[in-house]
Amino acid sequence: MPSNAQRSEEFIRFSPLDRLLHMVVMIGFTGLAVTGLSIGLSSTAPARLLIALVGGAEHAAWLHRFFAVITYLCVVVHGLWFLYYRLVLGGRLTGPHSVAPSLKDLRDFRENLDYFLGRRSAPPEFDRFTYMEKIDYWAIFIGMNTMGITGLVLWFPEFFTGFLPGFFVNIALVLHFFEAVLAVLVKFFLHIGLAHFRPAVYPADTSIFTGRTTREKMMEEHPGQWRSISGSEKPTGKP
Amino acid sequence: MSGKGWIGLGLAAGVILLLAVVKAPLTTPQQKPSGTTPDKLVCLDCHRQANIHTNEGVATSRQFCNQCHEKEDTRRMVDGTAVSLQVPAASFADSPHRFDACIHCHTDVARSPHRTETGAQCRGCHSVHGEGDARSPHLRVDCQACHFPSEFVRMDKAAGRVRLDRRDDRGRPIALVTHGLADVSSESSCGRCHHAENTVGAPASVLPAKSALCVLCHPSALTVGHPIFWAALLVLVAGLLLMLRFWFLGRVQGEEHALHRKISLSADALWLTLFSRRFFTAARVLILDIVLQRRILKESVQRWSMHSLIFLAILARLGLSLFTGLVFAFHPDGDLALALIDKNHPFTAFVYDFLGLCILLGVLWAAVQRFWVRPAHVKTEIEDNVALWLVGALALAGFLTTGARLLLTGVPAETAVHSFIGYPVSRVLSTLPVDWRSAYPVLWYVHALLGAALIAYLPYGKLKHMFNVPLTYWIEEVWGLKKQPRV
Secondary structure, three states: OOOOEOOOOEEEOOOHHHHHHHHHHHHHHHHHHHHHHHHHOOOOHHHHHHHHHHOOHHHHHHHHHHHHHHHHHHHHHHHHHHHHHHHOOOOOOOOOOOOOOOHHHHHHHHHHHHHHOOOOOOOOOOOOOOHHHHHHHHHHHHHHHHHHHHHHHHHOHHHHOOOOOOHHHHHHHHHHHHHHHHHHHHHHHHHHHHHHHOOOOOOOOOHHHHOEEEHHHHHHHOHHHHHHHHOOOOOOOOO | OOHHHHHHHHHHHHHHHHHHHHHHHHOOOOOOOOOOOOOOOOHHHHOOOOOOOOHHHHHHHHHHHHHHHOOOOOEEEEOOEEEEOOOOHHHHOOOOOOOOOHHHHOOOOOOOOOOOOOOOOOOOOOOOOOOOOOOOOOOOEOHHHHHOOOOOEEEEOOOOEEEEOOEOOOOOEOOOOOOOOOOOOOHHHHHHOOOOOOOOOOOOOOOOOOOHHHHHOOOOOOOOOOHHHHHHHHHHHHHHHHHHHHHOOOOEOOEOOOHHHHHHHHHHHHHHHHOOOHHHHHHHHHHHHHHOOHHHHHHOHHHHHHHHHHHHHHHHHHHHHHHHHHHHHHOOOOHHHHHHHOOOOHHHHHHHHHHHHHHHHHHHHHHHHHHHHOOOOOOOOHHHHHHHHHHHHHHHHHHHHHHHHHHHHOOOHHHHOOOOOHHHHHHHHHOOOOOHHHHHHHHHHHHHHHHHHHHHHOOOOHHHHHHHHHHHHHHHHHOOOOOOOOO
16 A cells, blocks of 8 residues: 555555556466467468467467466456455545546546646646556456457357357457457557656556555656655646 | 369269169169168269268268168177167267267278277267376276166276177177267266176276365366365365464554555565565575475484485375376377376386385384384374374375275286286285275275375374475575574
């Protein structure tokens, strides 16, 4: 939790569970994208090479399902953690420290555009998660559920066509493929841009691996959160 | 369509035309009644090869076989008795094989003379399966002996296999023409072999599959299985939780109720160890101090040897079991998987017997130290005795069970001898006036109960050291705490 000062300048930004889930999802998502696109674009030369490397389409399909299972397990564990956090620890699922979207995100977005256009001297007062980070998070959280549903229909067509019309399998196949392309593009541009190519963090934002952030980084990137921790004065932010 | 396809199509059309021309004389009243072989045949009536990888090929090929085998008077003579070879069409109605060609399974019958050497083959399509997932006691049993509806089985001494009998219980010849599959989902179907009077070398009752708890020493399925294993698992988990609870009893920074904080802090510490240079320290401790027992070796070679006989042998059996499971999961039809799951395979039989002997010798050595030599540092408490006797009795019962199994299933001596403890035991057991069909299940349950008891006992008595000593080593080394000599 943010109030837990480990050493003089370090703050915990991500719990060990968050770091573990991120690491598994990172491996799982990459594996899903590589095997899935190799299967989906099987007529292309790179796909053929990758399929040959893993020992054939059957193995690629097996690996794809393996990665799908470990990735979705993370969604389940994450959901259970939210339940535990809310019910046992009595935490709040909304508010400035949460990833829940809020009206402030819209205001932050407008102010950030103003800042980019030179109408403001400073970026907005981001809280613990910026609106970009929230989009990044919710894109994969919702995406993994929808990909999971269509993926299950493709994995167990006999079961699902027991109560769904057969064309749902075709729909699932189309949705699964195009949403995969969408997810890969979103992760490639949004997540790589946010966590790697931003000048403030280039070449990589390591806080999801170490779990730690420094006071300077927090004051710079999440001033709202820093203010709520330290109780310091709100800077004006006007030009 | 390829060139071959056109040729095939032309050939088929030719055959049809030819048949149309010659059909009329074949069906005139002068001919023999239908069902017997017409005496005027065209070569291609029989000498044709259907492409059974297409639906059309399957249909024509089956049609060809059915020309005889759907007729009631297709029969063969066995000892003066006519045995019908009519295949009941109804037995294919719900069969998973209803879209397969006959020669998919009966691979060697499309020839002259019309006779089979190998019988129907299942493994062209299906993998071997075992008791649960790996380690099969039924490797010497034909697939059909369980999966086909005929109730009569026999031991084929020449092949050393249990297979369906071509005679019923009164010795009358029968035909195995019903192609439906037996329902093997319930244990009642096992009764054709597993009854007290069987002659195929099966135990009198059906024994449960090995549990995942048995993996310390045996390849096993990923299921818990029988209630005694469930009970053992529950006791084990309860003990582990009690142990964990004890570890988290201490206070963090004076907080009274801070279980969540303690878990979070220890998880963070674990994370920082795993992803830092200290990981290599932990790995070194794992290999040198935990697996190879360096600290005990430094204290006493004799104690190291005694402990390693038990510990390393169990570790090796665990490693082999996990390896077997992995190999079997990924390539169940390979020679390696078949060798590893076969208890009678020379390598498997020898290695498991050898490691079992190591465990038994280690336990004997420890018992001698504890009860006769009695060095000053050895303080025997009741918990020590429980652990020692449990492991010793478990290994002994294991060898007895192996011996009884070799005796009961009639494994030929030249194969069984690789089990170099089990085979002599089986020779000794053979002198006893015991019906091993009924006695084997008793031995098996004794061994299983001892195993379950040992697993359940792990977190309670002295065997708890296998959890907390490695942990202590790690914490001491990784966090640089003071090392203390251990007894």
